[in-house]
Structure formats: C-alpha cells, structure tokens
Amino acid sequence: MxxxxxxxxxxxxxxxxxxxxxxxxxxxxxxxxxxxxxxxxxxxxxxxxxxxxxxxxxxxxxxxxxxxxxxxxxxxxxxxxxxxxxxxxxxxxxxxxxxxxxxxxxxxxxxxxxxxxxxxxxxxxxxxxxxxxxxxxxxxxxxxxxxxxxxxxxxxxxxxxxxxxxxxxxxxxxxxxxxxxxxxxxxxxxxxxxxxxxxxxxxxxxxxxxxxxxxxxxxxxxxxIRPAGGPGEDDLGIAPVGALEAEVVEVRDSTAVLGIGALDGLPSRLGGRVRALSPAGMVALDHVDDLTTSVAAWPGASVGQTVRLYGTGALSATDLAEAIDTIGEEIAVRLSPLIERRAEDDVRTR
Incomplete structure (x- = not known):
C-alpha cells in the first residue's frame, strides 16, 4: 500500500x-x-x-x-x-x-x-x-x-x-x-x-x-471539514487535520499513476474535476479507477514521489466533495481501512 x-x-x-x-x-x-x-x-x-x-x-x-x-x-x-x-x-x-x-x-x-x-x-x-x-x-x-x-x-x-x-x-x-x-x-x-x-x-x-x-x-x-456550500475554513477557525497522500508507481507519457484508487476510497467521478498537489505544484487529477489514480505528469515526475490528494496545501476534502455534489464527510470516511493513518505532530506541505 x-x-x-x-x-x-x-x-x-x-x-x-x-x-x-x-x-x-x-x-x-x-x-x-x-x-x-x-x-x-x-x-x-x-x-x-x-x-x-x-x-x-x-x-x-x-x-x-x-x-x-x-x-x-x-x-x-x-x-x-x-x-x-x-x-x-x-x-x-x-x-x-x-x-x-x-x-x-x-x-x-x-x-x-x-x-x-x-x-x-x-x-x-x-x-x-x-x-x-x-x-x-x-x-x-x-x-x-x-x-x-x-x-x-x-x-x-x-x-x-x-x-x-x-x-x-x-x-x-x-x-x-x-x-x-x-x-x-x-x-x-x-x-x-x-x-x-x-x-x-x-x-x-x-x-x-x-x-x-x-x-x-x-x-x-x-x-x-467545513460544510459544503457553507463558510470557509478560515471563517470557521478550523484547518484540515488529515492529508491523503499516495506515491507515484508509474510514469507514462503525460500522466503519473498513483497506487490508490476507488477501492481505497476516492470516488471515480472526481476524475477530470479537481487538482492534486504534486512536488511541482497543483496538477489535474485525470482519472480514478478501481486500483489507481492518474494525475497529469509534471517535469521530472518519477516513481516514488508523493502526491497529496487533499489536505494542507492541497484542496480540502470538502473541495473534492463539492466537485461531485456531496459532502466532505463522505470523502473522509470512505477511505479504505487498509490505508495507514499516521499521526504526526504537524503535517506540512511536502
């Protein structure tokens, strides 16, 4: 994983x-x-x-x-x-x-x-x-x-x-x-x-x-997790606690393939609707299938690099939810229990 x-x-x-x-x-x-x-x-x-x-x-x-x-x-x-x-x-x-x-x-x-x-x-x-x-x-x-x-x-x-x-x-x-x-x-x-x-x-x-x-x-x-269509995190005085990351497992001509997909919790409808945080900045999330997620490749993309799908520095869970007319809680709770949850003193942009 x-x-x-x-x-x-x-x-x-x-x-x-x-x-x-x-x-x-x-x-x-x-x-x-x-x-x-x-x-x-x-x-x-x-x-x-x-x-x-x-x-x-x-x-x-x-x-x-x-x-x-x-x-x-x-x-x-x-x-x-x-x-x-x-x-x-x-x-x-x-x-x-x-x-x-x-x-x-x-x-x-x-x-x-x-x-x-x-x-x-x-x-x-x-x-x-x-x-x-x-x-x-x-x-x-x-x-x-x-x-x-x-x-x-x-x-x-x-x-x-x-x-x-x-x-x-x-x-x-x-x-x-x-x-x-x-x-x-x-x-x-x-x-x-x-x-x-x-x-x-x-x-x-x-x-x-x-x-x-x-x-x-x-x-x-x-x-x-702010409410969909409601006040922003800054207005509420809150910040995302969780940041979902996945490693690049393959680089193709124009995409970087991540080892996480719909079976691990990302809704397939997110493909083509949101962006993720790569080492070179925000890139389009192209496709979500059962086993992998693909994002637009960036110059120098390579296997083992990390992409943040939501959380600090990237879009929030509610940002993803609003793209497919649902709520941030659904994005957060549908993650597979097989994905490691790792507590850290702080989670910064990587």
Whole structure:
C-alpha cells in the first residue's frame, strides 16, 4: 500500500481550541463516529484528552467501547445507537452514557440497570422534527414521568435531554428549538434535577449561539471539514487535520499513476474535476479507477514521489466533495481501512 493519511495533532489541537472558545460556555463533545471521521480513533483520542476534552460522542457501542479502552475513565462516553440486552449490558458495565429515543428502550434500560444493581446514565431524546429516532412529543410527558419514577429507585439518572437538527433552513431549526424548549419545560415540571441540554452539532453550534445550551456535539468541524456550500475554513477557525497522500508507481507519457484508487476510497467521478498537489505544484487529477489514480505528469515526475490528494496545501476534502455534489464527510470516511493513518505532530506541505 503506497497511500497514507497523515493526521496532524497540531491541527486537531488548534481546531478544538478554536471551537471551544467559539461555543463557550457550552461544553464541546467531540464526536468520533466512523473511526473519528476516518482519521483513526487511536490517533485522535490521546490528542483530545491532552487538549482537555471530557466528553466523547461515539454513536454506536463498538466505537464507545473502543473509546473507553483508549481513554479509560477520564472521559464521559455518549452512544446513541445501542439496543438489545447484550449490548445494553455491555454499555452499562462500561459506564457509557446512553442516548434513549424510544419509550420501549427506556423500559429496557431501566429493567437491566435494576437487575445489575447499577445506575444507568440516560440522555432522553425528543423528536424535534427530523425523525431520526427520538421520543415523539405526544409521548414525551409519559416518558419523562417514567424517567422520574426510575430515578427515585436509583436505576436511572437523567443526565441529558437532546435532539438532532435538520439544518435545512433557519425556520425549520427555529421550530425544532421551540419543541426542544417545550421538552425541557416538561422535565422541569416533573421536578427532575436539571439535565444537560444538547441540541446543536457542528454548524448550528458554530453559527447560532442560541442553540448551544449546555453542550454541543461537534464532529466534522473538529477535523477541519467545513460544510459544503457553507463558510470557509478560515471563517470557521478550523484547518484540515488529515492529508491523503499516495506515491507515484508509474510514469507514462503525460500522466503519473498513483497506487490508490476507488477501492481505497476516492470516488471515480472526481476524475477530470479537481487538482492534486504534486512536488511541482497543483496538477489535474485525470482519472480514478478501481486500483489507481492518474494525475497529469509534471517535469521530472518519477516513481516514488508523493502526491497529496487533499489536505494542507492541497484542496480540502470538502473541495473534492463539492466537485461531485456531496459532502466532505463522505470523502473522509470512505477511505479504505487498509490505508495507514499516521499521526504526526504537524503535517506540512511536502
């Protein structure tokens, strides 16, 4: 394998510092789904801990357990796709905070926690219109009442109330926030201690202060992945953390062939639409097939030289994404796990 994703600890630290300053006093939960957006949990978690991050959003249980193994008990780990008795038992034993968006799942968590003699840390999710699971507003008062009853027995501790935003328009997000406020009011009326409120992800957290509440869940922006069609990295105070590079494996008349192709994550539609960074400057990315990627050759191109396909000094993952009408996250997470992720103190233009 001639390709590598260089992961800059310096850029990650800088992004986290910039984002935390922007969203303060809300706390930043670093989201690490899809193996830290393709950058590698083992590369990201130690740097995040050293930067003072105390909450990690893991999405699913296998990721949550990997985070717990890497971080120990230094952080709170939040997972919101956990179901089934075996998975719930593992989550409870590992002290994972559980996002619960279904009344039946709430009952299961309470039952298993009581049986194991532990207190489940639960974040109730209200459906604010996105319909990405979440307890329906008409079911919310009953779910809160059952939560209050379980808290009195010690089987449950309500640690948070949360939801997702569609981020399709300000009007839709404002309507979602109104539902969220109603859900928080129901919790207060039930006499429960005030839980953490977290509604916003990267975009809303960065751009709309009223959506920040107590905590924000930030994934893509932490890795320097800006939104397609949105503000630039400089406007957001972030920089790309990952830089994808591949070596030249063959030089033909007018092209330099790289040992990375669509099977390793680059969409074939990128051919002819973007540029890459060669030792002689930016060159056209000509073609992407299953096994190789070809770029326009430069004077002196030779086998073993390195081309940067995205990252510092080259186009960003979102630049590539915009060329094919998708989002930067897709470019980052589709890279083959066979490609080495290499953490470095800094990743400079080579």
């Amino acid at each position: 001639t390709a590598v994703l260089r992961v800059s600890r310096t850029a990650l630290r800088g992004n986290l510092a910039s984002l935390r300053a922007r969203v303060a006093p809300a706390e930043l939960m670093l989201v690490v789904k899809d193996d830290a957006y393709g950058h590698g949990l083992a590369n990201v978690i130690p740097t995040a801990l050293a930067a003072g991050i105390t909450w990690i959003g893991a999405f699913d249980l296998p990721t949550a357990l990997r985070v717990r193994a890497l971080a120990g008990d230094e952080v709170r780990v939040f997972a919101w796709m956990v179901a089934g008795d075996e998975s719930l038992r593992a989550a409870l034993d590992a002290g994972i905070d559980l996002g619960v968006g279904d009344p039946a799942l709430l009952d299961e968590v309470v039952r298993l926690a009581a049986a194991r003699g532990v207190t489940a840390r639960v974040h109730l999710k209200i459906d604010t219109g996105l319909h990405r699971n979440g307890i329906r507003p008409e079911q919310w008062p009953d779910a809160v009442a059952r939560t209050a009853a379980a808290q009195t027995t010690g089987a449950l501790s309500l640690e948070g109330v949360w939801s997702h935003l569609a981020e399709a328009s300000d009007d839709e997000d404002d309507a979602a926030r109104a539902l969220f406020e109603q859900a928080l009011a129901t919790v207060r009326e039930a006499g429960l201690p005030r839980p953490r409120a977290h509604l916003a992800a990267s975009a809303a957290a960065s751009l709309r202060p009223e959506f920040r509440y107590d905590m924000v869940r930030i994934g893509a922006f932490s890795y320097g």
